[in-house]
Amino acid sequence: MQKIVRRTRGFEKAFLKLNKKIQEKFIKKLEIFLENENDKTLRSHRLKGSRKNEFSFSITGDFRAIYKKNSDKEAIIFTFTNIGKHSQVY
Numbered sequence: 230m231q232k233i234v235r236r237t238r239g240f241e242k243a244f245l246k247l248n249k250k251i252q253e254k255f256i257k258k259l260e261i262f263l264e265n266e267n268d269k270t271l272r273s274h275r276l277k278g279s280r281k282n283e284f285s286f287s288i289t290g291d292f293r294a295i296y297k298k299n300s301d302k303e304a305i306i307f308t309f310t311n312i313g314k315h316s317q318v319y
Contacts, residue, residue: 231304
């Protein structure tokens with residue numbers, strides 16, 4: 230099944246504010262994520278409460294990427310909505 234990655238405008242703005250090292254780590258983690266979204270190194274999990282339709286994975290100990298997941302017969306669509314420090318995105 231095809232995997233499609235989309236990014237919201239808010240994600241793009243937050244990503245551009247990150248330092249280069251964190252941006253590079255996100256790209257590496259995204260490659261792992263696309264191979265296996267449940268890879269243990271990502272510590273992926275569903276969020277709770279009002280954000281129960283969103284998921285998160287770890288980029289570093291403190292940085293997280295927030296995304297939504299939708300699928301149809303042809304593809305899984307991952308829409309990244311936010312990225313930043315744990316205290317910023319939750």
